[in-house]
Amino acid sequence: MSIPAGDGVARSLDPDNWDEFTRTSHNALDLMIDFLRGVAEGPVWRQAPPEVQARFDAPLPHDGQDFSAVIDIFRSSILPYGTGNLHPLFMGWVHGAGTPYGMIAEMLAAGLNANCGGRNHIGIEVERQIARWAAEMFGYPAGASGLFVTGTSMATFLGLLVARDAAVGHEVRRGGLKSDPQLVLYASSEAHGCVPQAADLAGIGSAHLRLVPVAANGGIDVDRLRIAIRSDRDAGHRPFLVVGTAGTVNTGAFDDLDALADVAHAEGLWFHVDGALGALAILSPTFRPRLKGLERSHSIAFDFHKWAHVPYDAGFLLVRDPNLHRATFAHPVPYLARAPRGLGSGGTWPRDLGPDLSRGFRALKAWMTIRTLGADRIGAAIDRCCAVARHLEGLLAASSSFVPAAPVHLNIVCFGLRGRREEALLEPIVMDLQERGIAAPSMTVLDGKPVIRAAIVNHRSEERHMDLFVRELEASRQRLAGTAC
Numbered sequence: 193m194s195i196p197a198g199d200g201v202a203r204s205l206d207p208d209n210w211d212e213f214t215r216t217s218h219n220a221l222d223l224m225i226d227f228l229r230g231v232a233e234g235p236v237w238r239q240a241p242p243e244v245q246a247r248f249d250a251p252l253p254h255d256g257q258d259f260s261a262v263i264d265i266f267r268s269s270i271l272p273y274g275t276g277n278l279h280p281l282f283m284g285w286v287h288g289a290g291t292p293y294g295m296i297a298e299m300l301a302a303g304l305n306a307n308c309g310g311r312n313h314i315g316i317e318v319e320r321q322i323a324r325w326a327a328e329m330f331g332y333p334a335g336a337s338g339l340f341v342t343g344t345s346m347a348t349f350l351g352l353l354v355a356r357d358a359a360v361g362h363e364v365r366r367g368g369l370k371s372d373p374q375l376v377l378y379a380s381s382e383a384h385g386c387v388p389q390a391a392d393l394a395g396i397g398s399a400h401l402r403l404v405p406v407a408a409n410g411g412i413d414v415d416r417l418r419i420a421i422r423s424d425r426d427a428g429h430r431p432f433l434v435v436g437t438a439g440t441v442n443t444g445a446f447d448d449l450d451a452l453a454d455v456a457h458a459e460g461l462w463f464h465v466d467g468a469l470g471a472l473a474i475l476s477p478t479f480r481p482r483l484k485g486l487e488r489s490h491s492i493a494f495d496f497h498k499w500a501h502v503p504y505d506a507g508f509l510l511v512r513d514p515n516l517h518r519a520t521f522a523h524p525v526p527y528l529a530r531a532p533r534g535l536g537s538g539g540t541w542p543r544d545l546g547p548d549l550s551r552g553f554r555a556l557k558a559w560m561t562i563r564t565l566g567a568d569r570i571g572a573a574i575d576r577c578c579a580v581a582r583h584l585e586g587l588l589a590a591s592s593s594f595v596p597a598a599p600v601h602l603n604i605v606c607f608g609l610r611g612r613r614e615e616a617l618l619e620p621i622v623m624d625l626q627e628r629g630i631a632a633p634s635m636t637v638l639d640g641k642p643v644i645r646a647a648i649v650n651h652r653s654e655e656r657h658m659d660l661f662v663r664e665l666e667a668s669r670q671r672l673a674g675t676a677c
């Protein structure tokens with residue numbers, strides 16, 4: 193079927209000159225490939241100067257600008273001032289490092305501009321494939337349901353809503369939550385802040401989250417968990433959920449997931465696992481045994497954007513019972529009813545599994561990354577990160593200035609200074625390293641004391657980078673100690 197030519201008056205938003213667009217776009221692609229190739233050579237991070245920041249405080253442009261000029265602004269004013277998480281000496285917080293394959297996948301997904309809230313198109317199938325792969329990885333039934341979300345914080349919130357509905361029934365969606373008996377939930381004192389936040393957002397209230405102390409191995413003290421549950425029941429409350437952590441944010445410690453599954457099953461509680469950091473360690477034969485019990489959980493929140501290096505954002509919620517998952521969120525409206533055939537057909541759409549209706553094609557970048565690299569290579573990169581972390585731990589143990597502050601369970605090394613009086617230097621050292629563009633660790637607090645935290649998440653980090661890091665730590669310390677005297 194041919195469509196008659198337009199009258200030339202109406203103006204679409206496509207380029208006026210496709211050849212010019214092609215040239216500019218190929219240059220932009222080259223720019224980013226060169227950037228990725230040379231990422232280890234640049235500074236880890238640099239502060240955007242005021243004149244660059246001022247570029248993004250401009251009035252709304254009513255007239256357009258040549259695309260190549262806009263790309264030039266990106267080159268000069270955005271590209272050099274990123275977070276730095278691609279660099280092998282970025283160790284702050286817990287950031288994935290991305291891959292060139294993920295970058296291209298993002299471009300392809302943007303080209304398709306698929307809305308993956310629903311409808312009968314291939315993007316939905318790709319997302320279902322990822323759910324099936326996740327189920328296979330974690331030992332869930334093949335029919336488990338999965339959903340891409342921004343990150344583990346959102347996945348934990350949605351998982352908590354499924355757990356809440358499982359406990360009190362789906363009528364809660366219409367009638368609201370009654371506080372009698374009071375729902376209570378449990379996690380370890382080392383659980384991530386997204387857990388209390390999820391309790392807040394779900395209307396349960398973070399005051400009803402019991403933070404159970406951890407044992408010496410950094411995992412939740414399961415005996416104390418049992419005691420807490422008993423005492424809540426005695427007080428007339430209603431325990432409904434236990435959140436296990438696979439890789440705590442501070443030290444990478446694992447809860448004993450098998451023991452938590454025992455408690456949850458014996459007590460009739462929902463068992464959710466925050467696997468943001470450590471769930472993907474299941475791809476490493478070395479760390480897989482630590483995740484025993486994960487396969488018995490009811491839901492898992494984790495991030496493809498961390499240790500699978502899928503570009504941000506790519507959080508995921510996996511729920512064992514697809515019917516419960518759907519019944520927690522599905523909200524039938526006539527304009528989204530399923531047709532028997534055609535584009536409006538299909539069974540469960542992603543919009544039935546979470547609150548988002550319009551959503552991008554996150555599944556493509558996850559699928560392309562995993563399809564290209566293979567799960568084993570991603571697992572090997574996870575192993576390597578942990579070996580690099582142990583190397584750093586060894587260097588710190590041998591240092592006369594710095595000292596490891598916690599056991600290295602996985603890939604996170606927390607450390608302080610040997611002299612107690614030097615503690616005040618820790619944050620200035622971190623800021624100095626960041627501002628010099630040498631390395632980007634971050635800070636946290638362990639047992640009430642500030643420590644430097646290096647999370648080795650990056651597949652580009654090697655032992656030689658840690659050698660340099662420790663030398664530069666010492667250089668910063670000496671300079672700052674000198675200044676302080």
Ligand SMILES: Cc1ncc(COP(=O)(O)O)c(C=O)c1O
Pocket residue numbers: 285286342343344345346384386437439440441466467468469495507
């Ligand atoms: C253990 C843990 N849980 C949850 C989160 C939150 O994940 P996200 O940033 O993807 O929301 C993080 C982030 O680092 C984490 O380390």
